[in-house]
Amino acid sequence: MSYEVKLNDRLARVEVINQDGNQLLVSVDGKEYELDFVQIGKGSYSILHKNRSYNVELIPVNGIKRYQAHTLQNSFDVEIIDAESKYIASRKREHDAADEAVISSPIPGRVVSIMVSEGETVEAGQSLVIISAMKMESEFRAPRAGKVISVMVTEGQSVEARQELVLLEYS
Amino acid sequence: MSYEVKLNDRLARVEVINQDGNQLLVSVDGKEYELDFVQIGKGSYSILHKNRSYNVELIPVNGIKRYQAHTLQNSFDVEIIDAESKYIASRKREHDAADEAVISSPIPGRVVSIMVSEGETVEAGQSLVIISAMKMESEFRAPRAGKVISVMVTEGQSVEARQELVLLEYS
């Protein structure tokens, strides 16, 4: 049984061919790897491949399919693609192609300033809202040109992470 | 419901009187404590008592009733005494009063030397066996005077943790 795994922007096909104790034979995009594969702690692995030593730490991100992965040299975002993931991805593509967008803040904070009003047309990159968190002010801008359909917050208001701020209709 | 808790050699009676969120009212040997009691991680607690800040880390030792406890200043062995513990303790007292004893090594290692033979009478403190582990040799001595009933290992043999070495009969 093979799966797709996404590492940053790369999509790779993985298949476990054989596992015998620490000895693991696995292929990635058709390339075979013979590994000495040992778990050394929660989410922490030591892998020897042709005597090269790799130490990989995996930190789960919401559930069991997405991880932040660290090696000594690098950090990656990794995601296991199963049927559910594929469904979500296809939906996301639909959405990206849509003619509407909700601008939301990825972090909690306080609305310092709202720079547009409903009905106003905006250019790509134009500032919409400023949110303050951790002593920093962050500007949220229009990804594409369009029109403000709805402003969903007021100045001075506290917002949660992922709360919607502004609804745009692209032109 | 009150329990007994053993801290090093001290036996204390503990009872939770009330718990409301972080606010905990509890008595130890009749003395009442009003605490701001917060868990900050696995086995890690922050306790404020009359604004005194205590940070206690508990590391379980075999199961859920025994802990190694660390504060910033001290370390303790703690044990919760329930019905099972009491039974074991009573058995241990019986055993301590017995006229036989098995000498065993608390750690794994290799038998370097056996200094007594079966039937030999030994004085209290007399060396019985030497075990080597981690580059160190440890001598096992007779706790009290008595006679060697049985030597259960041979020189050069590897032993596991808690393996029996010598059986003594006290005189």
Add this chain to the structure above:
Amino acid sequence: MIKKVLVANRGEIAVRIIRSCREMDIRTVAVYSDADRRALHVLYADEAFHIGPSPSADSYLNIDNIIKAARLSGADAIHPGYGFLSENADFSQRCKKEGIIFIGPSPSAISMMGDKITARKTMLKAGVPVVPGTDDRITSDEQAVKVIKETGFPVMIKASAGGGGKGMRLVSREADIRSALRSARSEAKTAFGDDSVFIEKYIESPHHIEFQILADSHGNIVQLFERECSIQRRHQKIIEETPSPILNPEMRKKMGDDAITAARAVDYEGAGTVEFIVDRDRNYYFLEMNTRLQVEHPITERVVGVDLVKEQINIANGKPLRLRQKELKQHGHAIEFRVYAEDPENNFMPAPGVVTHIDIPYGVGVRVDGSIYEGFEIPLYYDPLIAKLIVWGKDRKDALERSRRALKEFKIAGVRNNLLFLGGILRSEGFVKGEYTTHYIDENRDILMKNEKCEDHCEDIVIITAFMEYLQKVKKASPKEMTAIKNNWKDYSRVRSVLKL
């Protein structure tokens, strides 16, 4: 002698101060807001007092509550750390009135240096060079336009009460004067409660170099050499080093002497930092004096061999300085890296959240000061600085090599952070050569954002590892967890409908 210190701060600096107090056998009192009950300084101090709700204005800036905690705890001294009330003359005055030792300078020294216009005038009088500009506060837009035209573009509009890069605006053409003035004023008002500003000639391609000074109550002042702080983003320092790659012994001596002159001009007492701006031609100008401990004080500690917090406490105890200027030397080279909870890939957006995992670097020449632990939730109310990595080497090259090793060992998971960005700066050509000004990050952003190349098959190895972990978890998943997985589907449906409205 001080027996108990209340630390009127939070985060890494509170923990760092408590450490030195503990070494001096002084008891410590932490204060905390609603958001900080689980913060490290609360766990680490001997005592802890709640002083109000999460926003700083209601807690760490609430003078009455802090004084009350000091009285209840019986603390005989207060250490303000940096930020918050550390440069607040009223707070220093209030401590005096309450009979509590304020570990810092007198209210008058704070006021004189805190108001940038007064500071400029005082420095001019003392003979310390200042940047060309106005010596009066600007009250009207008309006046501003007039003064700026006289000074000549580009100019910097600065908040009189300013500091930390707040309330500063660069103006290069007439059309921008009014909007820059407005936003500088508004930011100053929010940050300091005072919207008066002044105008300075803008120094292009400058270096930001500061000198650490220590002054006791007996009139002794020493300078502990410089810190090069030109690696900045939005006027916030990110990496500091000492010695500065651009100073020679003569210039160091001259600037150091001026730093002492500056401190003496305001009868300074305690630890302080005199900041200079240095132009292309190595002219230097007094910028401001920070009347407190700096974030970057550890690099001076390492290279000079002092504990600045202990020196502060000794000075507050009225002891004479034991350090003699002629005995002070710089030994080797130290670099500090500020680790922020922020997302460099998303315009450096602050990133509060739960720290799930930390790997900290150890070994020769490495010091870490931090305030986070696994499981700690970084609150959104305060500064995103979560740790500092301080690396020492026998010379600059050695310090750079060790920094590369240490930064690679440093991992923080669960919250986005700038560790990879710091690594990018460290590897960049200009930084390696020691050729950088305060514009370095802006001018090299694309290069700095690049991740290091993956060695050998490391990508494939990471893919395999994540996949094996996933397989293992799927096998082990209990019915309860399977339900959680299903619920993700439901969540997604809900989110989708919002997206589609």
Add this chain to the structure above:
Amino acid sequence: MIKKVLVANRGEIAVRIIRSCREMDIRTVAVYSDADRRALHVLYADEAFHIGPSPSADSYLNIDNIIKAARLSGADAIHPGYGFLSENADFSQRCKKEGIIFIGPSPSAISMMGDKITARKTMLKAGVPVVPGTDDRITSDEQAVKVIKETGFPVMIKASAGGGGKGMRLVSREADIRSALRSARSEAKTAFGDDSVFIEKYIESPHHIEFQILADSHGNIVQLFERECSIQRRHQKIIEETPSPILNPEMRKKMGDDAITAARAVDYEGAGTVEFIVDRDRNYYFLEMNTRLQVEHPITERVVGVDLVKEQINIANGKPLRLRQKELKQHGHAIEFRVYAEDPENNFMPAPGVVTHIDIPYGVGVRVDGSIYEGFEIPLYYDPLIAKLIVWGKDRKDALERSRRALKEFKIAGVRNNLLFLGGILRSEGFVKGEYTTHYIDENRDILMKNEKCEDHCEDIVIITAFMEYLQKVKKASPKEMTAIKNNWKDYSRVRSVLKL
């Protein structure tokens, strides 16, 4: 130039060496036994080769396998660390033969210093003072009795090939000579494969003070001052400090010069340590030379400001020393604490096992070198040293205060360890005053074993906390866990019947 180093060692020293290699951009190769697949040096190195079963004789002492790993990996140099093959002349010779750089002295220097009798003779010839005793190896019991009577009691019987306190026996009366000789010989045979011994006058109440030297291949030798190593238990060092509390500048200069003379007498090349024994009247005698890096090298690194591993590699590369004797100075004071997996309350029995939790101290003046991590199982086959805490202060008092703070922050759970015992020594009067000899621990055992007093209500708080944790776990316990609890009962019954036989 060396491009890839194989580290023929394990534990903290292997990790420490890899760190410096990484800083120098040199690739690293770890070797490991069966027991060490999960050891930190394997995880941390660029490459790792399996070299045999767990017992050291079959792996870390297996020259053929290590050379094979070096060849397979293409390593151009081998760093032996300390212990294992670090003072094995055959290994050094073999490396030479294979065309691999041995990062250490020549085979002849190792041999001359490794054989204690040859070393004694060489030192006598060079004019370095040695302890009164025989200059020949003792082959018969009769000869021993004769020599000992001539020297006068008390005497020390020492293994000729000795080191690390192995094969040493103190004899105070004639009746004990034969049994002491027998056990010294047997221990020497086991440890070094050579049972020849010699006799030295026993120095009462001595200090053990050693000098670090560095010698390049161009005839330059410098000494990097002393390390006071008198805090020992069973001839094993536990705490080391520099400067020594008992040396004055004149004595330091004289001993340092003799250390250089000692090194020059054997054409030494690399890092080495000349050990002296100092008697009550401050007479000092050459004891031995360790022809390798010492466990306690970090205190020298901190106070002198060098990276000794990097210096070793530079010397191995044939570079001339950049250090000049007259420029070398001691800055402040450093103390090292050796953390052992052993149980002080149970006669210091070694304590292998799984590390379940670690709290590591940070902040100003603190360095930690270690080889353990949470979840790591400390194997029973090797030395119980698991970490080293190195603390720096501007003077001895400052270093002691900081050490107290740092040791309190240091917690290791899951395996018994000597952290509290180290704290006991640190607080003890003789250590605080700097008045101690190598007998200090034996003479003060009862005092040192005492736990610090519990502040305020801390006992009750700990009781409450453990109880609350228990209640929570009982509530959460799944049926599976309840079964586990029940199984404890079964276990107990089984144990009981064994006890009763």
